[in-house]
Amino acid sequence: MDRIEQPKLKELISAGEIRNRVSELASEILHDIQGDELIVIGLLTGSFVFLADLIRKFCQHPSLLGIDFLTVSSYGSKMHSSDNVRIDHDIRIDIANKAVLLVDDILDTGQTLQAVVHHLRQKNPEKIRTCVMLDKSEARKVDITADYVGFKISNAFVVGYGLDYDNRFRELSYIATVS
Numbered sequence: 708m709d710r711i712e713q714p715k716l717k718e719l720i721s722a723g724e725i726r727n728r729v730s731e732l733a734s735e736i737l738h739d740i741q742g743d744e745l746i747v748i749g750l751l752t753g754s755f756v757f758l759a760d761l762i763r764k765f766c767q768h769p770s771l772l773g774i775d776f777l778t779v780s781s782y783g784s785k786m787h788s789s790d791n792v793r794i795d796h797d798i799r800i801d802i803a804n805k806a807v808l809l810v811d812d813i814l815d816t817g818q819t820l821q822a823v824v825h826h827l828r829q830k831n832p833e834k835i836r837t838c839v840m841l842d843k844s845e846a847r848k849v850d851i852t853a854d855y856v857g858f859k860i861s862n863a864f865v866v867g868y869g870l871d872y873d874n875r876f877r878e879l880s881y882i883a884t885v886s
Contacts, residue, residue: 714872716883720858725840725868725881728857729757732838733764736808736855739836743806744772746832748798750823751778753812756869756877757840757857761810775800777826781819792822802832812869814839814853815846815862824851841865841882858882 747765749758758774765771778796807827814820820837827835838855845862866872867879876883 715886716866716876716879717886718881718883719860719863719865720868720882722880725857726760729760730764732855732857733761736761736836736838737765740806740808743833745806745808746772746800746802747774747808747810748802748827749774749776750809750811750819751776751796752877753869753871754810754840757812758810761838772805773800777823779819779823792819794823794826798827798830802827802830804831804833807832807835809835809837811837811839811853813841813843813865814851814856815843817847817849817851820853821849821851840868841870 747758747762749755762771762774775798776796777794777798779792779794781792809820809823809827811820811823820839824835824837836854839853840857842853842856842859843862844859863884864872865882866876866885867882869877870882871877872885876885
């Protein structure tokens with residue numbers, strides 16, 4: 708049986724730094740949406756840890772209407788985007804005339820976020836705001852920015868806190884670079 712080679716991981720953002728920043732982001736978002744009926748949409752699979760921590764901070768917000776997920780693919784088992792964004796599973800909740808918060812793990816080339824925002828606009832929401840845990844602007848290929856950003860990072864491949872390399876390392880409580 709072949710042994711899987713373990714990539715080397717170096718901590719980039721600690722679990723404590725993540726916890727603090729998620730709390731700050733939740734406060735910023737709740738301040739901005741004051742009174743809006745909000746639908747939170749997570750991009751699977753990478754955003755699920757971040758989204759779970761973020762929405763727990765919304766527990767005092769009575770206007771949180773619902774949570775749904777979109778499954779998109781653009782990476783496969785590679786360390787870079789294929790430039791081909793495919794929606795594998797669409798949302799089921801009606802977002803027409805509602806405020807939407809789209810949550811993703813990382814904004815790098817921007818192609819996924821741009822494609823999903825375009826897709827969701829076809830469903831006539833009142834407004835769409837975007838929130839990403841990580842912003843890797845050096846990798847950007849399209850003109851898009853997130854409304855809320857956890858951390859800006861360099862153009863390194865990262866794992867942990869929901870982000871993976873070939874479905875591994877999502878369970879890490881911190882974010883690490885891979886070499």
